[in-house]
Amino acid sequence: MPLLDIQNLSVAFQTRSGVFSAVTDIHLTLDKGEVLGVVGESGSGKSVTMLAMMGLLPWNAQVTADRFSFDDQDMLSMPEKARRRLTGNDIAMIFQEPTTSLNPSFTIGFQIIEALKIHEGGSRRQRRERAIELLDKVGIPAPAKRLGDYPHQLSGGMNQRVMIAMAIACNPRLLIADEPTTALDVTIQAQILDLLLELQQERGMAMILITHDMGVVAEAAERVAVMYAGQLVETGTAGDVFHHPRHPYTGALLNALPERHPGQGRLPTIPGVVPGIEDRPQGCLFNPRCPHVQEDCRQTRPALESDHSTGSSHDVFKKVRCYHPLVAQEQGEVAP
Numbered sequence: 472m473p474l475l476d477i478q479n480l481s482v483a484f485q486t487r488s489g490v491f492s493a494v495t496d497i498h499l500t501l502d503k504g505e506v507l508g509v510v511g512e513s514g515s516g517k518s519v520t521m522l523a524m525m526g527l528l529p530w531n532a533q534v535t536a537d538r539f540s541f542d543d544q545d546m547l548s549m550p551e552k553a554r555r556r557l558t559g560n561d562i563a564m565i566f567q568e569p570t571t572s573l574n575p576s577f578t579i580g581f582q583i584i585e586a587l588k589i590h591e592g593g594s595r596r597q598r599r600e601r602a603i604e605l606l607d608k609v610g611i612p613a614p615a616k617r618l619g620d621y622p623h624q625l626s627g628g629m630n631q632r633v634m635i636a637m638a639i640a641c642n643p644r645l646l647i648a649d650e651p652t653t654a655l656d657v658t659i660q661a662q663i664l665d666l667l668l669e670l671q672q673e674r675g676m677a678m679i680l681i682t683h684d685m686g687v688v689a690e691a692a693e694r695v696a697v698m699y700a701g702q703l704v705e706t707g708t709a710g711d712v713f714h715h716p717r718h719p720y721t722g723a724l725l726n727a728l729p730e731r732h733p734g735q736g737r738l739p740t741i742p743g744v745v746p747g748i749e750d751r752p753q754g755c756l757f758n759p760r761c762p763h764v765q766e767d768c769r770q771t772r773p774a775l776e777s778d779h780s781t782g783s784s785h786d787v788f789k790k791v792r793c794y795h796p797l798v799a800q801e802q803g804e805v806a807p
């Protein structure tokens with residue numbers, strides 16, 4: 472039984488000009504201790520999907536799913552209070568901007584100790600000790616001294632470490648990291664990613680790592696889900712998706728990796744942008760940007776279907792949403 476099981480999740484937003492689907496037909500499963508990478512450009516629906524999971528979407532969002540369970544408990548039908556307890560104890564989320572999640576008016580010590588109070592009780596002294604332990608764990612030097620600091624006194628990378636300390640304070644079984652390193656310098660990005668993976672392994676947590684960087688996913692994830700304009704377009708093991716991309720969008724993302732073009736000044740990019748929720752095209756959502764587009768792609772929307780082409784037919788997770796998936800030769804174009 473998977474830890475997380477999402478079948479046919481959709482989210483629609485009520486806006487001034489009508490009701491629009493932000494994400495549709497999302498299927499995700501995650502086993503205990505597994506790392507799933509979710510990739511896609513800005514606007515592809517990565518955050519909306521995760522916020523739906525946490526019950527953190529604004530009031531104008533409508534969430535539906537055939538199945539949405541964590542540890543075999545149905546998240547959609549459970550009472551609000553029970554759900555909040557579940558997401559508070561067993562699922563934690565780290566956001567892109569630590570400054571939006573840390574309160575600027577309180578010291579980081581106060582914020583961590585408050586979080587611990589909710590989750591594990593104990594005396595004030597014990598919680599203080601535990602806060603120091605957590606800060607030490609996430610690599611903050613002289614943690615006892617840092618407790619009295621306010622977020623603005625720390626660098627972006629240090630604040631992100633504080634966020635991670637708070638996220639792991641309650642020993643979650645699932646950690647969702649939504650672009651945890653995007654706001655940071657490249658060298659700090661690598662350090663934070665290493666820290667997350669180290670904690671994930673040490674604690675046997677499952678992790679969903681959201682990013683627009685295929686390189687990050689390659690390094691960290693066992694399985695990958697590629698999203699485009701609110702839909703999954705390809706899912707599979709990291710090895711499969713990297714070596715045998717089937718969706719032209721996945722191919723284009725891989726082709727944009729700097730390491731695939733050593734010594735070249737300009738990298739290939741994908742022309743155009745992800746369509747917003749109010750201007751999605753007819754047919755395949757990627758068709759206006761797809762180098763392999765054919766007539767049928769402009770007519771009807773393809774379904775996400777199992778893909779048995781790469782010799783990985785045993786993997787039920789290997790799926791693609793495309794009428795004309797890339798064949799070996801075209802995959803070769805994007806190989807390193």
Ligand SMILES: Nc1ncnc2c1ncn2[C@@H]1O[C@H](COP(=O)(O)OP(=O)(O)OP(=O)(O)O)[C@@H](O)[C@H]1O
Binds near residue numbers: 512514517529531683
């Ligand atoms: N409250 C809302 N009301 C209306 N539309 C929304 C709302 N929140 C998100 N959307 C739309 O849903 C779509 C998916 O957004 P989402 O934030 O999930 O993208 P993302 O993949 O996380 O992008 P990024 O990489 O920039 O974080 C976007 O078109 C966005 O404009």
Ligand SMILES: [Mg+2]
Binds near residue numbers: 517519649
């Ligand atoms: Mg996002």
